[in-house]
Amino acid sequence: xxxxKRPLPQPTPETKHFWEGTQAGEIRLQRCDxxxxxxxxxxxxxxxxxxxxxxIFKASGKAxxxxxxxxxxxxxGFTPPYAIAVVELEEGPRMMTNIVGCPQTPExxxxxxxxxxxxxxxxDDITLPLFQPAKA
Amino acid sequence: xxxxxxxxxxxxxxxxxxxxxxDMSNIQLHADCALNAMRxxxxxxxxxxxIACAGESPTNxxxxxxxxxxxxxxxxxxxxxxxxxxxxAAAAISAGLCKxxxxxxxxxxxxxxxxxxxxxxxSSLMGQFEMPYGVYGPPSMFTIPVLRxxxxxxxxxxxxxxxxxxxxxxxxxNPRAAMQQRCTVDDVLxxxxxxxxxxxxxxxxxxxxxxxxxxxxxxxxKDMPQKPVYILGTGESVETPMxxxxxxxxxxxxxxxxxxxxxxxxxxxxxxxxxxxxxDAFAHLPIYGLEDLGFVGRGEAGDFIKERNTxxxxxxxxxxxxxxxSYTHTGMYGMxxxxxxxxxxxxxxxxxxxxxxxxxxxxxxxxxxASGTIVFxxxx
Numbered sequence: 001x002x003x004x005k006r007p008l009p010q011p012t013p014e015t016k017h018f019w020e021g022t023q024a025g026e027i028r029l030q031r032c033d034x035x036x037x038x039x040x041x042x043x044x045x046x047x048x049x050x051x052x053x054x055x056i057f058k059a060s061g062k063a064x065x066x067x068x069x070x071x072x073x074x075x076x077g078f079t080p081p082y083a084i085a086v087v088e089l090e091e092g093p094r095m096m097t098n099i100v101g102c103p104q105t106p107e108x109x110x111x112x113x114x115x116x117x118x119x120x121x122x123x124d125d126i127t128l129p130l131f132q133p134a135k136a
Numbered sequence: 137x138x139x140x141x142x143x144x145x146x147x148x149x150x151x152x153x154x155x156x157x158x159d160m161s162n163i164q165l166h167a168d169c170a171l172n173a174m175r176x177x178x179x180x181x182x183x184x185x186x187i188a189c190a191g192e193s194p195t196n197x198x199x200x201x202x203x204x205x206x207x208x209x210x211x212x213x214x215x216x217x218x219x220x221x222x223x224x225a226a227a228a229i230s231a232g233l234c235k236x237x238x239x240x241x242x243x244x245x246x247x248x249x250x251x252x253x254x255x256x257x258x259s260s261l262m263g264q265f266e267m268p269y270g271v272y273g274p275p276s277m278f279t280i281p282v283l284r285x286x287x288x289x290x291x292x293x294x295x296x297x298x299x300x301x302x303x304x305x306x307x308x309x310n311p312r313a314a315m316q317q318r319c320t321v322d323d324v325l326x327x328x329x330x331x332x333x334x335x336x337x338x339x340x341x342x343x344x345x346x347x348x349x350x351x352x353x354x355x356x357x358k359d360m361p362q363k364p365v366y367i368l369g370t371g372e373s374v375e376t377p378m379x380x381x382x383x384x385x386x387x388x389x390x391x392x393x394x395x396x397x398x399x400x401x402x403x404x405x406x407x408x409x410x411x412x413x414x415x416d417a418f419a420h421l422p423i424y425g426l427e428d429l430g431f432v433g434r435g436e437a438g439d440f441i442k443e444r445n446t447x448x449x450x451x452x453x454x455x456x457x458x459x460x461x462s463y464t465h466t467g468m469y470g471m472x473x474x475x476x477x478x479x480x481x482x483x484x485x486x487x488x489x490x491x492x493x494x495x496x497x498x499x500x501x502x503x504x505x506a507s508g509t510i511v512f513x514x515x516x
Contacts, residue, residue: 006268006270007258007263007267007268008258009258009259009263009265009267009268010257010258010263010264011259011264012259019264040381041261041264041265041378041381067280067282067283067284069276069282069332069333070332071270071272071330071331072328072329072332073273073275073276073331075271075272075276076272077270078270078272081329081332084269084276084277084280084331085269086280086379086380086385094380094381095380096265096269096271096378096379096380097269106332106333111284111287128269
């Protein structure tokens with residue numbers, strides 16, 4: 001599905017923990033210590049209540065396929081057709097990803113399908129959190 | 137608060153040509169329609185003391201056109217920036233910050249001459265959390281929520297196709313529309329797959345062009361050459377730069393703030409609306425717009441369109457220029473939706489809605505990232 005032309009993220013001080021987490025085989029989320037809000041993408045304060053008292057924790061990795069398209073046009077680092085998906089993590093937040101380990105067809109990608117992470121090492125600095133069907 | 141009918145649009149024009157214009161740069165497209173709008177209003181650059189634009193900075197446009205502004209607005213939140221410029225300009229004129237505002241849009245979206253666009257950086261939120269997954273232009277992003285919408289509300293691919301079919305009925309009456317040939321649901325469903333479930337005819341055009349508006353106080357408008365079009369109400373909002381972080385994939389929060397704000401300010405009910413524009417970068421946007429603005433209930437917009445309520449002869453004529461799907465779409469389409477609302481209120485549209493007195497013009501920016509809504513009337 002992918003090759004080295006895929007555009008890769010450049011972590012910032014506020015997102016570094018997330019990208020260190022994927023290298024360690026974890027999806028790291030943040031929870032507000034004051035209002036218990038779990039949120040993504042990373043930032044050092046709660047977007048629900050503006051508290052700076054937040055903690056990083058390891059998410060379970062369990063997710064469901066929330067929505068997607070199957071892109072039929074070429075894009076750098078991708079061979080069409082490929083699905084661009086949004087998954088909903090068990091803890092609540094959603095994130096964009098790709099679904100691997102199954103055909104990129106509507107039949108193989110029913111909404112709400114249960115997913116687990118597949119950590120794809122791109123280089124020494126970046127590992128992307130992709131997902132695959134829980135029942136392989 | 138801005139009073140109803142306090143501010144009027146007194147100049148409105150598009151670029152002389154639309155479509156493929158390889159002999160004009162981005163800034164010249166802004167200027168071409170600005171010159172046309174000033175001629176339309178009977179004004180010179182020295183009469184303009186406020187300027188707003190997106191895609192070029194207000195500094196670029198003031199210098200290029202020879203304008204010395206005492207008020208500027210460079211709000212650039214995508215294709216609805218121009219609705220928001222109208223709102224800000226009306227407030228500025230009402231507050232006495234300036235008297236006469238020029239809003240310009242020009243975009244060499246097709247020919248890509250002199251464009252000032254930069255992609256999001258790799259360290260931006262999009263660059264870190266969306267771009268690594270193969271998003272590549274609006275067709276690969278704006279479309280992502282729709283499968284969720286279909287599962288939760290019963291919206292179908294045929295419903296999406298009908299949006300395109302009916303807008304071709306409108307564009308077939310418009311000699312300036314890029315696509316004038318009528319089409320069927322099968323034509324749409326059999327057109328090239330872009331990002332399943334979206335086919336080519338469910339996606340907007342990519343063109344060159346522009347449009348400009350001139351606003352001033354209603355009491356000054358009476359002495360000007362064109363029939364004034366009054367601003368009844370306005371609204372704006374933003375939600376998120378990332379489609380993956382849209383709070384509800386079946387509703388736009390930005391729509392649900394901007395729309396009701398404008399309706400409340402205008403003091404109108406849905407039944408009062410004679411003409412409607414809902415920015416249609418893709419076929420699902422009028423569906424979300426009709427539901428989020430409250431014209432129909434949740435899950436009802438697909439059938440509402442299928443039953444021809446928004447078609448020629450229907451009770452709620454919508455996207456009467458053919459829309460972004462069939463008229464023109466330079467990248468930021470909102471200005472063209474505004475131009476059609478003004479034509480309908482002036483009574484000069486190619487597919488004129490007879491007797492229309494109130495027009496609602498609703499825009500989106502980014503991928504459900506921003507929104508602006510304007511309610512116009514031709515009754516002073």
